[in-house]
Amino acid sequence: MSAINKLYTLTDFLEVLDRTQNGPVCTQDEWNKKIIPRTVKEKVEEYHLRGTFDPENLINRDDSLADEFWKAGFSMAVEAGMLCVDTERRILFTEEELENALKSAPSELILGTGKDRVRMLHRMPEDRYPIITLFGNFGTPYDEELGPAVTAVALQSRAVDGCNSPGSPLTIHGRDIKAGTPYEVLGGMHEVQLGKAGARMAGRPGVTMQGASGVEATSLAYLGTYGTSKGSDPEGDVIPILPMTCLKTSYYLLNKTALIYNAGGIAQVSHYSMIGGYSGGPEGCAVSAIASLILCCAVHHADMPFGTVFDARDYGGSSRETLWSNSIAVQAESRNTKTLPGTSTGNCIAGPCTDMILYELAVQGIGHSVSGASYTLGLRPRMGRYPNYIGVIENWFAGETCKASCGMSRNDANEIVKSLVKKYEDRMEKPPQGKSFRELVDLRTLKPSKECFDVYNKVKKELIDLGVPL
């Protein structure tokens, strides 16, 4: 792994830590109820963004609008900063410091090792360079004995560049894994080893992997695996760091940035703004998503920053508000930085082996690809709530759709997404549960069932008919 032009320094990070100790005091309550909503509202008004959400057109096609959102997001990042919840102090930056943080983030990365390496580049809207697809089991709990198979099946498709996460084994050798205990330390290593075994079964031993993201809760899982001889490999693997909505971090999370300075490696820093939450509606969420990308670089020294949006009403990523908000945020980020902005393709409210989950993945993936995301990750059927309801052939479909959309015009993408949304939105209140991994995969041959292929082929044909070059 190598990050090209990465310029962050330990001195800068120590300065961040100093600000967690000495920055202005602000309670979480004040932050949630006043600072964030007030700043978002002010920026939406100041930059004349109110009412720009267009529920009939879900992929933004107006570059100047994206640039106005960028200005609003940058201004919010300067004024709000990020809150350290442990010390209840604001980590504030000057405009110049934030500009330097963005310049310090890499514009190119090599992920994975050996022949499984992939190159990630900064992309622009409608860019033909392929988006990097990191799919697998994004945090859904599963029976530990399924571990290697879950990853191995996801990696059977070359449209999947890397494994976002091996997922969350429910147990280690039959014992529950509990946050903040030695079980978490051991569970993190267990998750990594299950994932690595799956990658070897798929014939892709050097593929990049997020490691212990399914098990980790307090950073102990990562501290126990990253850079150890049998754990995650800083040469090829990624540490995910997830600041909390909205613009909040903690010492658990900062521990992981510190770990990168000790062990080397790469930080994928994800922040979600939520429709209906502290940032308000689609316009406000786009502004705070942009601010979060900037602050993920400044606070956590993100190599792969990620400021994106999902919906507090159903925790999914496929509502009209979410699709539009993500589209404008990613376009703003890709047009105004040389960083590697990421997105999530896969907060799906439907379950595996349904046409609805494939529509959800298609609208998200197409939107992110044409808007200029450098990478995307997923996936989480039924929002990860039901153990063993894990993506199977859906990972392949998501990877293929994302790749096929690169180079597509935003106009064409918008028309396709509009058609697809109509195919599922009336089912969002009562989404189909789908089927579990054991029901869908032959655990001896690791082949998905005929039922999986039937749904996959049906929806794939519909996408081809709509103009997606699959």
Add this chain to the structure above:
Amino acid sequence: MGINYLYVINKKSTTNMVSKGEILEELSNSVISYDEDAVKKWAKEALDFGVDPREAIVEGLSKGIKAVGEKFHKLEIFLPEVMLAADAMKTGIGILEEKMLEKEKEEMKKNKVVIGTVVGDIHDIGKNLVSAILSVNGFEVHDLGTEVSPIKFVEEAKKMGGGTIIAMSSLMTTSRGYQADTIKRLEDTGLRDKFFVMVGGGVVNPEWAKKIGADGYGRLMDDAVVVAKKFFEERPKLPLKEPIISE
């Protein structure tokens, strides 16, 4: 039938005459606009006017908070406004209940909820959504924040009194075990039949609720309200053999 009026000196020092109906409407509107100062003012006016405090709560504050809930569902307002409106309502209740008899206070506050995100988990937005929506629906919610230990859940519930709901949120697979630990602590301290235990959060589902012996499970924020209402309406003997599920 005569109409009672109260002469009110407003900020501009002009004298206005208001009726009981107008006071109740102002209380409601003050909650809708999450104006805590206005809530204080109109709650005091209500008492001066002789409005029954319970009526001021039910016909004034509660109507306002119900309207807030409706606006939130239509995405006309968002979580921070709901939280501020809930705060304003609590302030109003605090003023009005000073003039209530102890028995009346207990009557008004019988639907109590202690809520928090379990230890090992610092995520708060899902819990805050549920906390706000329960307040909007008339429950007295005591929010313990994030990283709440089983001991703290139990001790805080004891302070609120028997019949309180303990509502626990968890986003992480590895933290949801602390929901089970809280139930175990209730069992081990002989308190399991005193409290209704409700669970939710990103990795929580009906099977988990059944496995750990919870009394209720709600998938989304409105589901939490459905479960809590059902408990308070029916007051079943605890613990339940099967949890009340809403999804």
